[in-house]
Amino acid sequence: MEPLVSFEGVIKRYGDFVAVKKMDFTIRKGEFLAIMGSSGCGKTTTLRMLAGLDAPTEGVIRLSGQPIDHLPTWARDTPMVWQSLALFPFLNVRENVEFALKMRGMGRAARRQKAEHWLDRMQILEFADRNIAQLSGGQRQRVALARSLVVEPQILLLDEPLSALDAALKVRMQSVLKTLQRETGITFVYVTHSQSEAFSMADRVVIMSRGQIEQIGTPQEIYGTPRTRFVADFLGSSNIFTGTVRHSSAQGVEVETPDGPVTLTGGAFAAPPKAGETATLTVLDTKTQLGLVPPGGANAIRVRVIGEEFVGATATIYLETAQGREIRVQKSHDELAGLPLGIGQELFAHWSPTDSHLVAEA
Amino acid sequence: MRRMPSLYGLTFSLPLLAWQLLFFVFPLVFLVALSFWTVKNFTMQPGFDPVNWVTMFARPVFWQAYGTTLALATMAALVTSALALPCAYAVAFKLSPKGQRWAIFLMVIPFFTSYLVRVYSWQIFLSDAGIINVLLGRLGLGPFHLLNTVFATLVGYLTLCLPLVVLLQLFSLIFIDRTLIEAAHNLRCGRLRTVFEVVIPAGRVGLVIAALFAFILSFGDFVSPIYLGGGDPTTLSILITDTTKSGQQWPRAAVIALTMIATLMVVAFAAIRFAYKGRAK
Amino acid sequence: MSANPANRSRLVDLGLRAYVVLAFAFVFAPIAASFVFSFNSDRFPSIPLGQMSLQWYQAVASDPLVWEGLRNTLGIGVIVGLVSTALGFGAAYTDFRFKFFGKQVYMALALLPPTIPVVIMGLAMLAYLSRIDLSGNALSVIIAHVVICAPFAMAIVRLRLSQMDADLEAAAWNLGASEWKAMAHVIVPFTLPAILGALFITMAVSFDEFAIAWFVSGLNETLPVKVLGFLQGQVSPRINAIGTFVFVLSMGLVIGAQVLLSQKSKE
Numbered sequence: 063m064e065p066l067v068s069f070e071g072v073i074k075r076y077g078d079f080v081a082v083k084k085m086d087f088t089i090r091k092g093e094f095l096a097i098m099g100s101s102g103c104g105k106t107t108t109l110r111m112l113a114g115l116d117a118p119t120e121g122v123i124r125l126s127g128q129p130i131d132h133l134p135t136w137a138r139d140t141p142m143v144w145q146s147l148a149l150f151p152f153l154n155v156r157e158n159v160e161f162a163l164k165m166r167g168m169g170r171a172a173r174r175q176k177a178e179h180w181l182d183r184m185q186i187l188e189f190a191d192r193n194i195a196q197l198s199g200g201q202r203q204r205v206a207l208a209r210s211l212v213v214e215p216q217i218l219l220l221d222e223p224l225s226a227l228d229a230a231l232k233v234r235m236q237s238v239l240k241t242l243q244r245e246t247g248i249t250f251v252y253v254t255h256s257q258s259e260a261f262s263m264a265d266r267v268v269i270m271s272r273g274q275i276e277q278i279g280t281p282q283e284i285y286g287t288p289r290t291r292f293v294a295d296f297l298g299s300s301n302i303f304t305g306t307v308r309h310s311s312a313q314g315v316e317v318e319t320p321d322g323p324v325t326l327t328g329g330a331f332a333a334p335p336k337a338g339e340t341a342t343l344t345v346l347d348t349k350t351q352l353g354l355v356p357p358g359g360a361n362a363i364r365v366r367v368i369g370e371e372f373v374g375a376t377a378t379i380y381l382e383t384a385q386g387r388e389i390r391v392q393k394s395h396d397e398l399a400g401l402p403l404g405i406g407q408e409l410f411a412h413w414s415p416t417d418s419h420l421v422a423e424a
Numbered sequence: 425m426r427r428m429p430s431l432y433g434l435t436f437s438l439p440l441l442a443w444q445l446l447f448f449v450f451p452l453v454f455l456v457a458l459s460f461w462t463v464k465n466f467t468m469q470p471g472f473d474p475v476n477w478v479t480m481f482a483r484p485v486f487w488q489a490y491g492t493t494l495a496l497a498t499m500a501a502l503v504t505s506a507l508a509l510p511c512a513y514a515v516a517f518k519l520s521p522k523g524q525r526w527a528i529f530l531m532v533i534p535f536f537t538s539y540l541v542r543v544y545s546w547q548i549f550l551s552d553a554g555i556i557n558v559l560l561g562r563l564g565l566g567p568f569h570l571l572n573t574v575f576a577t578l579v580g581y582l583t584l585c586l587p588l589v590v591l592l593q594l595f596s597l598i599f600i601d602r603t604l605i606e607a608a609h610n611l612r613c614g615r616l617r618t619v620f621e622v623v624i625p626a627g628r629v630g631l632v633i634a635a636l637f638a639f640i641l642s643f644g645d646f647v648s649p650i651y652l653g654g655g656d657p658t659t660l661s662i663l664i665t666d667t668t669k670s671g672q673q674w675p676r677a678a679v680i681a682l683t684m685i686a687t688l689m690v691v692a693f694a695a696i697r698f699a700y701k702g703r704a705k
Numbered sequence: 706m707s708a709n710p711a712n713r714s715r716l717v718d719l720g721l722r723a724y725v726v727l728a729f730a731f732v733f734a735p736i737a738a739s740f741v742f743s744f745n746s747d748r749f750p751s752i753p754l755g756q757m758s759l760q761w762y763q764a765v766a767s768d769p770l771v772w773e774g775l776r777n778t779l780g781i782g783v784i785v786g787l788v789s790t791a792l793g794f795g796a797a798y799t800d801f802r803f804k805f806f807g808k809q810v811y812m813a814l815a816l817l818p819p820t821i822p823v824v825i826m827g828l829a830m831l832a833y834l835s836r837i838d839l840s841g842n843a844l845s846v847i848i849a850h851v852v853i854c855a856p857f858a859m860a861i862v863r864l865r866l867s868q869m870d871a872d873l874e875a876a877a878w879n880l881g882a883s884e885w886k887a888m889a890h891v892i893v894p895f896t897l898p899a900i901l902g903a904l905f906i907t908m909a910v911s912f913d914e915f916a917i918a919w920f921v922s923g924l925n926e927t928l929p930v931k932v933l934g935f936l937q938g939q940v941s942p943r944i945n946a947i948g949t950f951v952f953v954l955s956m957g958l959v960i961g962a963q964v965l966l967s968q969k970s971k972e
Binding site for chain 1 (some may be wrong): 870871872873875876877878879880881882883884886887890891894895897
Binding site (some may be wrong): 429430432433435436437438439440441443444445447448449450451452454455458507508510511513514515518519527530531532533534535536537538539540541542543544545546548549551553554555558559582583586587590615637640641643644645646647651661664665668674677678681684685688692 | 714717718721722724725728729731732733734735736738739742749750751752753791792793794795796798799802803805811814815817818820821822823824825826827828829830831832833834836848849851852855859884885888909913915916920929932933936944945947948951952955956958959
């Protein structure tokens with residue numbers, strides 16, 4: 063796929079504070095890209111630089127191959143949907159949607175027709191003459207989308223647009239957004255701190271931390287094989303073990319951790335760590351098994367139940383190793399049937415050596 | 425937020441800057457220069473002669489006026505604050521939001537009436553055969569000599585300052601967290617004690633600023649001391665108008681004006697220091 | 706609110722309410738008296754009231770100097786309103802939008818003038834303007850009034866801007882509006898109620914200002930300066946007639962502004 067946007071060595075500083083550290087990545091044409099991270103990680107700054115609201119201190123941003131840094135935001139076609147929505151309160155719905163067309167000097171009739179097309183598409187045509195204050199949260203969301211999409215841009219920027227909605231509406235708008243993106247083929251760049259939003263909508267996810275990209279990949283890739291310890295921690299769905307490498311070969315690695323030896327095999331790692339080095343490996347909590355007796359082979363750790371949590375069809379069991387480390391196991395109720403889970407119950411947590419992954423420590 | 429001045433930005437920023445430099449800063453600076461000029465044969469001569477300062481500061485009448493003005497303005501600030509506080513307190517804590525809106529609306533109205541007309545109206549109330557003495561006479565009291573007294577001057581200052589002071593106090597009290605007061609009651613702090621231990625300290629900045637405004641307004645007002653106070657004892661503002669209007673002695677008037685500004689700056693600085701004392705900025 | 710009634714004392718509440726009424730009575734007594742006595746025939750007004758009469762209005766209406774003063778006042782007020790609202794709007798927008806070195810000094814210049822006593826402003830203006838040959842006419846009053854009115858306009862517009870979603874202007878740029886277009890299509894429409902409010906209020910301030918005008922106006926007296934003249938000369942109930950007239954005019958402006966504003970904000 064050809065790149066629509068490329069960030070080349072982009073750095074953003076505010077005085078001494080570095081908001082974005084040397085960023086290199088591309089956004090593909092027609093993809094739904096989510097940029098995810100906790101607040102202050104630089105995700106919104108990245109989006110604002112792309113929109114032309116902030117200027118990079120160093121580096122180049124290209125749109126369709128052309129550098130755009132010299133263009134003010136009003137000369138770029140990079141409309142944004144704002145966290146606050148930023149709808150014009152003194153204009154009605156129709157006038158809000160027509161705004162961008164009016165700024166581009168489009169005639170009244172053409173403007174109206176185009177605005178109505180998008181109002182209809184967003185299923186809010188009946189509210190065209192209402193004031194913004196008379197709309198519900200979900201309707202405002204749709205106005206904001208229509209207002210940005212009316213210029214039929216190549217790319218749409220979204221800055222946590224769903225954060226003000228309640229949980230049920232959020233889920234509904236996620237499917238609206240996903241469908242809209244698929245049908246229009248417009249590239250969506252979606253900034254969020256919510257893992258569920260990013261993973262449920264995006265084709266690819268960028269995970270940022272402290273101004274840097276930690277990992278870029280499909281949701282499956284990131285979920286299954288977090289690249290760094292930060293990503294594994296941030297997603298919160300893996301058990302993480304750190305220790306000293308005892309044996310290492312192309313076939314597998316054995317690491318001595320305070321909780322005992324753990325091994326992995328068959329993992330795709332470019333350069334196996336050397337014996338004596340520190341290494342961190344992760345295993346998903348859904349791939350971690352529980353049993354009353356240790357199975358044969360490696361990767362069995364003696365644990366004690368310290369709590370359990372039921373959400374719908376799945377249960378999360380919280381366990382503690384002899385060293386006091388917490389381990390989580392996520393299973394369906396059926397899988398747990400017959401296992402004693404009272405607080406203090408001794409069990410063994412174990413997993414297949416092929417289910418664990420080596421991650422970078424950074 | 426761009427740092428570079430653009431034509432766009434300057435279009436909005438510059439006009440006010442230019443206007444206030446040209447017609448606010450320059451006149452005040454010119455006042456300083458003027459205070460060193462001399463007057464010969466009713467015409468002013470540019471120069472650098474401290475004679476006006478020496479003459480004015482050597483005159484007992486100047487220092488008398490200074491003392492009078494300072495005392496009157498201080499009294500006005502204290503009396504206005506004290507009289508306004510129960511009113512602002514009642515509006516802030518005892519009235520419904522609708523009542524509060526009405527109270528604010530009513531307190532704003534005086535700003536759109538002529539101060540001169542109100543002062544004249546007080547003459548009707550306070551004169552020897554005025555409304556108050558007629559009413560008192562029916563009770564077998566009086567007549568009292570009310571007009572052309574310090575009391576009348578204070579009534580004038582109160583007319584000038586009370587609405588503003590009530591509003592400023594109100595805005596500082598209305599935003600006090602109600603739970604502070606409930607917490608105080610909950611900790612067995614009585615009603616009146618809560619006012620002094622919680623409400624006044626919590627609203628201190630606003631209350632001090634309100635008093636400061638009353639001081640500034642009274643300090644510079646010449647209408648009440650002349651038309652209600654009878655011009656005797658004289659104040660600095662009366663001195664300025666007399667010196668400017670009849671005496672042609674603008675340089676000497678400038679000396680008085682600059683002394684007033686210096687005094688106001690000291691008072692304002694002290695008041696603000698006091699207002700924020702012990703508070704992290 | 707359903708606070709525990711045991712925490713309140715009815716007597717104290719009643720006393721405080723009575724006090725509020727008393728305070729308002731003090732504030733409105735001179736305004737009401739001026740209104741009542743403007744229709745009273747007595748030369749030295751007091752109670753009991755004399756005859757109901759319009760003689761003071763007639764006296765005022767037949768005084769050509771009063772008419773001239775009114776014309777001056779209105780003309781000056783309108784120009785002062787327009788100029789100081791424009792300057793104040795620019796300063797409010799500057800504060801809202803830009804960060805720059807020396808901004809505190811800028812803001813001090815934008816807000817300080819009303820805190821300088823009017824006699825001092827009057828003297829400084831008179832001395833300075835006569836030095837640059839601008840004193841003694843309507844223009845000098847306009848110049849001086851804009852100095853003290855612009856800060857009010859600035860404060861009113863700034864308050865409105867602080868109610869604006871901080872992203873609104875950037876959203877307009879992002880949708881293709883240049884800075885100038887965003888100003889015309891977003892900032893001005895949003896602040897329009899405040900702009901109108903500032904216009905009316907600065908006009909009202911100018912209508913009532915007498916001290917600086919008295920110093921600098923020379924022979925082009927405004928109406929308030931005329932009133933000061935009446936006050937200095939023979940005590941005259943004509944002041945009441947003028948005062949009532951100006952009060953009705955000012956309140957008309959203020960209430961008009963209020964009605965306009967509340968309609969705008971309901972939209």
